[in-house]
Amino acid sequence: MQINDSIEGLELVYQRPATLTDTPFHYCPGCGHGVAHKLLMEVVEEMGIQENTIGVAPVGCSVFAYHYMNIDMQEAAHGRASAVATGIKRVLPDKFVFSYQGDGDLAAIGTAETIHTVNRGENILIVFINNGIYGMTGGQMAPTTLIGQITSTSPYGRDEKLIGYPLKITDMIAILPGAFYVTRQSVNTAGNVRKLKKAFQKSFEFQKLNKGTCFIEVVSNCPSGWGMTPVEANKWMEENMFPYYPLGDLKVPRTEKEKGSNNA
Amino acid sequence: MDQTLELIREARLMKGNEALAEAAIRAGVQAYFGYPITPQSEILEYLSREMPKRGGIVLQAESELAAINMIYGASGAGARVMTSSSSPGISLMQEGLSYIASAQLPCLVVNVNRGGPGLGTIQPSQGDYFQATKGGGHGDYHLIVLAPASVQEMADFVFDAITLAEKYRNPALILADGALGQMMEKVELPEEGSLEYPEKSWATVGKPKERERNIITSLFIQPEKMEKINLELQEKYRRLKEEVRYELVSTDDAEILMVAYGLSARICQKTIDLAREKGIKLGLLRPITLYPFPEEAVASFASKVDFYLVVEMNAGQMIEDVKLSVNGSRPVFHYGRMGGMISSPEEVLSKVEEILETQSVSNTSTGR
Numbered sequence: 001m002q003i004n005d006s007i008e009g010l011e012l013v014y015q016r017p018a019t020l021t022d023t024p025f026h027y028c029p030g031c032g033h034g035v036a037h038k039l040l041m042e043v044v045e046e047m048g049i050q051e052n053t054i055g056v057a058p059v060g061c062s063v064f065a066y067h068y069m070n071i072d073m074q075e076a077a078h079g080r081a082s083a084v085a086t087g088i089k090r091v092l093p094d095k096f097v098f099s100y101q102g103d104g105d106l107a108a109i110g111t112a113e114t115i116h117t118v119n120r121g122e123n124i125l126i127v128f129i130n131n132g133i134y135g136m137t138g139g140q141m142a143p144t145t146l147i148g149q150i151t152s153t154s155p156y157g158r159d160e161k162l163i164g165y166p167l168k169i170t171d172m173i174a175i176l177p178g179a180f181y182v183t184r185q186s187v188n189t190a191g192n193v194r195k196l197k198k199a200f201q202k203s204f205e206f207q208k209l210n211k212g213t214c215f216i217e218v219v220s221n222c223p224s225g226w227g228m229t230p231v232e233a234n235k236w237m238e239e240n241m242f243p244y245y246p247l248g249d250l251k252v253p254r255t256e257k258e259k260g261s262n263n264a
Numbered sequence: 265m266d267q268t269l270e271l272i273r274e275a276r277l278m279k280g281n282e283a284l285a286e287a288a289i290r291a292g293v294q295a296y297f298g299y300p301i302t303p304q305s306e307i308l309e310y311l312s313r314e315m316p317k318r319g320g321i322v323l324q325a326e327s328e329l330a331a332i333n334m335i336y337g338a339s340g341a342g343a344r345v346m347t348s349s350s351s352p353g354i355s356l357m358q359e360g361l362s363y364i365a366s367a368q369l370p371c372l373v374v375n376v377n378r379g380g381p382g383l384g385t386i387q388p389s390q391g392d393y394f395q396a397t398k399g400g401g402h403g404d405y406h407l408i409v410l411a412p413a414s415v416q417e418m419a420d421f422v423f424d425a426i427t428l429a430e431k432y433r434n435p436a437l438i439l440a441d442g443a444l445g446q447m448m449e450k451v452e453l454p455e456e457g458s459l460e461y462p463e464k465s466w467a468t469v470g471k472p473k474e475r476e477r478n479i480i481t482s483l484f485i486q487p488e489k490m491e492k493i494n495l496e497l498q499e500k501y502r503r504l505k506e507e508v509r510y511e512l513v514s515t516d517d518a519e520i521l522m523v524a525y526g527l528s529a530r531i532c533q534k535t536i537d538l539a540r541e542k543g544i545k546l547g548l549l550r551p552i553t554l555y556p557f558p559e560e561a562v563a564s565f566a567s568k569v570d571f572y573l574v575v576e577m578n579a580g581q582m583i584e585d586v587k588l589s590v591n592g593s594r595p596v597f598h599y600g601r602m603g604g605m606i607s608s609p610e611e612v613l614s615k616v617e618e619i620l621e622t623q624s625v626s627n628t629s630t631g632r
């Protein structure tokens with residue numbers, strides 16, 4: 001029996017967006033990357049901007065984002081995704097451009113590019129997946145790793161006296177005049193998934209206005225890197241990551257504020 | 265009469281850096297990304313002044329690292345793009361250049377070479393020859409490298425480098441030096457708009473419904489695929505050999521062949537005059553493309569000259585390519601100064617005379 005036979009006569013209420021390819025995700029069970037990919041591409045499909053959207057994949061677990069996202073894409077060097085996105089947007093100012101980056105990529109090796117891209121107010125969307133660890137290279141300490149958190153390169157727990165504090169780069173970004181919309185979201189519950197999708201929608205709407213950078217942090221998990229089951233990982237994230245990286249809007253455009261909207 | 269006037273108007277006195285920058289606009293460069301560094305800041309300054317007026321994009325990046333990755337993005341999006349820097353900044357760009365070479369993106373990079381290593385000096389040097397011609401970053405790849413020797417060529421080679429970069433989908437480098445960048449000479453600027461834009465069906469400009477998505481990447485995780493990409497690149501470098509360019513000066517009756525590029529070649533031209541007054545038959549082969557290197561042309565003199573002398577503003581870098589070309593069939597000597605010092609034509613001649621003396625001693629002793 002074919003899948004089409006089995007669904008004959010049934011009403012189609014949900015399917016993979018045409019903006020995702022049929023390549024299965026390589027992500028570990030429970031990882032937030034897949035959900036974030038899907039939401040982003042759903043928004044691109046629903047807004048009808050597939051033909052006008054160019055994405056930049058980072059070096060990190062999502063290096064192969066272009067295997068899944070059915071749009072024109074470029075793969076950047078580690079940390080340079082926002083510089084690559086700047087190059088694209090400057091020569092194609094009418095297109096929608098986004099970069100999609102992990103915490104090592106965006107907040108360690110690419111810190112300068114991140115800050116200066118936003119400071120120039122590049123009209124792009126930066127999606128920042130904060131899982132508190134280097135996933136791709138096997139679970140080393142990230143700039144966002146919490147105090148006391150054990151990783152393969154902080155086997156005794158992150159010690160702030162030796163290595164400094166977890167970097168709240170999104171808070172730094174929010175104070176830059178070039179930032180137009182800055183928010184911190186997550187994908188741990190159905191409600192938060194909906195909120196993140198809304199944030200993606202707004203960002204693409206804002207990109208049309210040419211008013212500055214939209215920056216969305218997604219506090220996420222890394223069950224494999226953290227050595228937990230998906231359920232444990234989400235619980236650990238809620239109990240430990242959320243207090244340090246509280247969800248909610250950090251900067252909303254004035255018009256939004258006047259309407260009293262709060263996405264948090 | 266009118267035509268003469270036109271020519272006079274077009275023949276301007278310009279600094280090398282400015283001639284190059286003006287040529288870039290005339291060659292249809294759509295976007296420039298760069299970061300200030302002496303002795304090439306005039307390029308960024310000139311373009312900051314002129315590009316906005318003439319419809320181009322110019323952006324001062326936060327670093328050379330950012331600049332070369334903006335080049336990657338903009339070139340991948342189909343634009344004709346360029347960056348420029350000097351030695352330390354070019355070092356910072358190497359990771360990006362390796363990615364650009366692997367992703368097969370055309371772009372123009374200019375290195376106005378200064379003395380090193382380290383922060384070095386802002387005076388002219390040819391110390392970056394190895395970096396320029398052997399790849400420079402990680403992996404098996406090459407840039408197309410052109411070496412101008414005059415302000416005129418600083419302008420002309422912009423057109424040539426872009427043409428080659430786009431024809432082969434490969435980054436092209438103009439390797440100049442601080443003296444060529446700073447000195448003023450008469451230059452006839454190439455005509456604006458004479459370089460057509462090629463079709464770039466591979467560029468990421470947004471995926472229309474009817475075509476597959478375009479992907480710009482240098483990641484080929486399966487070794488079988490990565491090997492295939494490497495073989496493709498090597499095949500391209502073989503085809504590139506058709507583009508070899510060099511200039512011969514006084515080589516018809518030459519008994520000694522100097523090999524020198526850029527500023528060193530100009531010094532050697534003077535040395536030829538001085539030598540010939542003394543009856544020493546010196547000739548010069550000036551490589552114009554440093555990659556591909558004119559190996560056959562260099563080798564072809566082995567049966568005609570007594571020895572080769574490679575003159576460079578470094579400790580001896582191009583001499584390795586000359587030796588590989590000559591393949592032991594003739595002695596190859598080197599003369600060079602480093603750290604921003606420029607040899608005089610007289611110094612080069614003294615070196616020639618010194619070699620002649622030791623050669624004649626060893627010739628008598630070996631009875632040749």
Ligand SMILES: Cc1ncc(C[n+]2csc(CCOP(=O)(O)OP(=O)(O)O)c2C)c(N)n1
Nearest residue numbers: 059060061078102103104105133134135136
């Ligand atoms: C210049 C350079 N340095 C180091 C690496 C190795 N590397 C690949 S991914 C990565 C960390 C990625 O972590 P993150 O950005 O947090 O993304 P995640 O994998 O967790 O999604 C590192 C260090 C590299 N590819 N290039």
